[in-house]
Amino acid sequence: MPATDLEDATTLDADLAAERTHLDTSRAALRRMRERAEALFATGDKVAGDAYTAEQLGRHMARRVKELADDPTTPLFFGRLDFGEADPDHAGRDYHVGRRHVTDERGEPLVLDWRAPVSRSFYRASARDPQGVAVRRRFGFSAGVLTSFEDEHLDRGEELGTASRILTAEIERPRVGPMRDIVATIQPEQDELVRADLADSICVQGAPGTGKTAVGLHRAAYLLYLHRERLRRSGVLIVGPNRAFLSYIASVLPALGEVEVEQATVEDLVARVPVRAVDDPAAATLKHDVRMAEVLRRAVDAHIGTPTEPIMVSDGSFRWRIGIDPLHRLVAETRQEGLPYAVGRERVRARVVGLLQRQAEARRAESPSDAWLRRMSRIKPVTDLLDAVWPALTPEGLLHRLRTDADALGAAADGLLTAEEQELFRSGKVARTAKATRWTAADAVLVDEVAGLLERPAGFGHVVVDEAQDLSPMQCRAIARRSEHGSITLLGDLAQGTAPWAATDWRESLAHLGKPDAAVVPLSVGFRVPAAVVAFANRLLPALAVDVPPARSLRHDGALDVRTAEDLTAATVAEVRAALAHDGSVGVIAADSTVDTLRAALAEAGVETATADDVEAAARVTVVPATLVKGLEYDHVVVVEPAAIVAAEPRGLHRLYVVLTRAVSRLAVLHREPLPMPLAG
Numbered sequence: 001m002p003a004t005d006l007e008d009a010t011t012l013d014a015d016l017a018a019e020r021t022h023l024d025t026s027r028a029a030l031r032r033m034r035e036r037a038e039a040l041f042a043t044g045d046k047v048a049g050d051a052y053t054a055e056q057l058g059r060h061m062a063r064r065v066k067e068l069a070d071d072p073t074t075p076l077f078f079g080r081l082d083f084g085e086a087d088p089d090h091a092g093r094d095y096h097v098g099r100r101h102v103t104d105e106r107g108e109p110l111v112l113d114w115r116a117p118v119s120r121s122f123y124r125a126s127a128r129d130p131q132g133v134a135v136r137r138r139f140g141f142s143a144g145v146l147t148s149f150e151d152e153h154l155d156r157g158e159e160l161g162t163a164s165r166i167l168t169a170e171i172e173r174p175r176v177g178p179m180r181d182i183v184a185t186i187q188p189e190q191d192e193l194v195r196a197d198l199a200d201s202i203c204v205q206g207a208p209g210t211g212k213t214a215v216g217l218h219r220a221a222y223l224l225y226l227h228r229e230r231l232r233r234s235g236v237l238i239v240g241p242n243r244a245f246l247s248y249i250a251s252v253l254p255a256l257g258e259v260e261v262e263q264a265t266v267e268d269l270v271a272r273v274p275v276r277a278v279d280d281p282a283a284a285t286l287k288h289d290v291r292m293a294e295v296l297r298r299a300v301d302a303h304i305g306t307p308t309e310p311i312m313v314s315d316g317s318f319r320w321r322i323g324i325d326p327l328h329r330l331v332a333e334t335r336q337e338g339l340p341y342a343v344g345r346e347r348v349r350a351r352v353v354g355l356l357q358r359q360a361e362a363r364r365a366e367s368p369s370d371a372w373l374r375r376m377s378r379i380k381p382v383t384d385l386l387d388a389v390w391p392a393l394t395p396e397g398l399l400h401r402l403r404t405d406a407d408a409l410g411a412a413a414d415g416l417l418t419a420e421e422q423e424l425f426r427s428g429k430v431a432r433t434a435k436a437t438r439w440t441a442a443d444a445v446l447v448d449e450v451a452g453l454l455e456r457p458a459g460f461g462h463v464v465v466d467e468a469q470d471l472s473p474m475q476c477r478a479i480a481r482r483s484e485h486g487s488i489t490l491l492g493d494l495a496q497g498t499a500p501w502a503a504t505d506w507r508e509s510l511a512h513l514g515k516p517d518a519a520v521v522p523l524s525v526g527f528r529v530p531a532a533v534v535a536f537a538n539r540l541l542p543a544l545a546v547d548v549p550p551a552r553s554l555r556h557d558g559a560l561d562v563r564t565a566e567d568l569t570a571a572t573v574a575e576v577r578a579a580l581a582h583d584g585s586v587g588v589i590a591a592d593s594t595v596d597t598l599r600a601a602l603a604e605a606g607v608e609t610a611t612a613d614d615v616e617a618a619a620r621v622t623v624v625p626a627t628l629v630k631g632l633e634y635d636h637v638v639v640v641e642p643a644a645i646v647a648a649e650p651r652g653l654h655r656l657y658v659v660l661t662r663a664v665s666r667l668a669v670l671h672r673e674p675l676p677m678p679l680a681g
């Protein structure tokens with residue numbers, strides 16, 4: 001070895017050793033921080049003055065202890081920034097960037113949180129715009145052990161970009177278990193979205209595997225870091241398409257130290273009534289149509305009447321009277337205020353009592369007591385008036401009435417729904433009472449809409465909506481009600497829309513979500529699907545009738561194997577066996593109706609399988625129905641009989657596009673019937 005190389009190697013070894021020492025020091029410091037938090041947690045109830053404070057403090061400390069958990073398999077830091085001498089704020093300093101702040105005993109930073117302002121340069125600095133950074137270092141780890149690093153001397157114009165060895169290794173690593181965070185390798189175009197202001201609502205259109213889900217989760221973590229108190233009070237909500245997806249992403253935020261984010265499907269959000277029936281597709285489509293919002297608004301509004309007689313109230317030896325004119329005015333004014341219906345009802349009550357109070361004060365020259373006010377607000381003449389001009393409503397009751405009373409529906413839907421549509425809306429079995437009615441999933445959305453007209457739900461400070469292309473206008477409104485005073489991150493891909501009401505234009509979805517001016521931003525680099533597989537799946541795009549920008553895949557490895565098989569079940573078993581010879585997960589994706597047969601055949605062949613919602617399962621093979629695979633990924637994907645997947649539903653080609661884009665390394669397509677047209681080409 002020439003002397004200079006030897007010197008380089010020695011320096012490298014010394015550098016690596018120094019970095020390992022820094023990692024050990026940081027781990028020890030984190031352990032101390034956690035021990036201190038635990039000790040405080042243990043004594044918290046003794047120092048807190050009262051039970052409430054003790055509980056608050058206890059919760060805070062418990063969270064802090066959880067946040068400080070150290071997972072030995074994930075590195076505490078993954079990068080380092082060395083600032084140049086000329087930088088005005090950080091001249092000559094270096095910082096390690098990691099998952100959370102770690103400080104030494106004197107409070108000096110050993111590791112900076114990736115979300116801190118200084119860390120931004122780790123993701124954004126480039127040779128063209130070094131942002132004061134002389135050297136950016138990325139670390140390579142293997143099972144928690146620091147094994148290598150990679151330097152970019154930005155001050156010398158060196159930049160690796162997506163050619164980084166460490167980025168490539170991260171993207172190509174075999175996938176096992178649930179989704180992981182990407183903090184070490186967030187790309188500049190993703191980082192811009194992650195660090196967008198809390199006030200900004202954004203919509204991300206990205207092809208499969210461009211990191212939309214990753215961006216949404218990291219944005220949630222970033223916003224929580226920056227606006228901790230505010231968002232802790234109002235809350236952050238992640239909306240995903242189904243349980244399997246939610247369990248797949250569930251551990252990303254806790255790994256980033258964020259343990260208090262709510263995750264739900266839209267069905268969870270609107271679960272005021274149990275869903276016990278299924279609509280036929282035409283009725284479901286009608287119920288998800290945005291015109292229903294106006295029908296329901298009118299139906300609620302129709303309950304507000306006009307007073308027809310004055311109010312007389314006997315109060316001991318006094319009699320109070322409110323004439324018809326003031327009552328008219330009072331109801332009309334309240335109506336004009338456009339309050340939620342139930343709030344309006346209470347406002348009318350309070351105003352009537354206010355008028356009674358004024359009369360009582362004038363006659364008795366003293367203010368009536370609270371007990372008197374309470375009695376008046378419940379006295380029969382007052383409640384009779386309310387029941388006549390502003391009766392109490394329940395969401396289920398109102399919807400039940402529209403289903404059973406053709407005249408009530410006719411009045412509310414006049415000029416909005418045709419006679420046939422009204423009939424369709426009223427079709428299906430309806431019980432005699434609202435309580436006994438077996439509601440459908442679409443009914444639940446309508447019940448929620450009515451509930452929102454009666455009373456505003458508490459909103460979240462930020463809502464991340466994934467796979468948003470599948471939301472119906474009415475579902476968008478359910479989310480809008482929960483983010484009225486907050487912002488949203490909408491993530492999706494119009495090409496992957498499989499619901500009958502799937503979006504074809506983000507502007508429309510954004511309008512229904514109450515954020516018409518949100519920017520629509522494309523993500524264009526694919527991190528999951530190998531180029532050959534993307535090219536194959538892209539043959540479907542022209543048939544999907546959507547206008548989406550194409551993505552460029554970062555992966556040029558990977559394999560695609562499309563072949564016919566006489567016995568599909570046997571071919572699937574053989575393919576899975578072969579796939580198990582490689583590292584990583586295996587996903588068998590088939591039309592929903594054939595999943596059980598395939599599972600049984602694999603079991604018979606001695607291959608253990610898991611279901612999609614069991615991400616912690618030991619089995620490496622998952623058999624997934626095509627309708628549940630959205631958002632998921634597997635190293636090796638076996639797609640069984642594409643024609644059956646397409647034939648199973650009206651937007652079957654979109655479904656197939658989703659199915660074909662789940663593969664991280666290898667895709668095998670097995671078919672007996674001819675491939676669907678656009679693929680055969």
Ligand SMILES: Nc1ncnc2c1ncn2[C@@H]1O[C@H](COP(=O)(O)OP(=O)(O)OP(=O)(O)O)[C@@H](O)[C@H]1O
Pocket residue numbers: 170171180181182185186187190206207208209210211212213214215493527528630631632633661
């Ligand atoms: N910057 C990155 N560095 C490393 N891996 C990344 C990066 N961005 C995305 N990935 C990985 O690429 C894969 C796809 O990401 P993700 O699931 O977020 O994509 P998506 O756009 O939501 O896909 P889909 O449209 O299929 O739902 C994941 O394994 C994710 O961890």
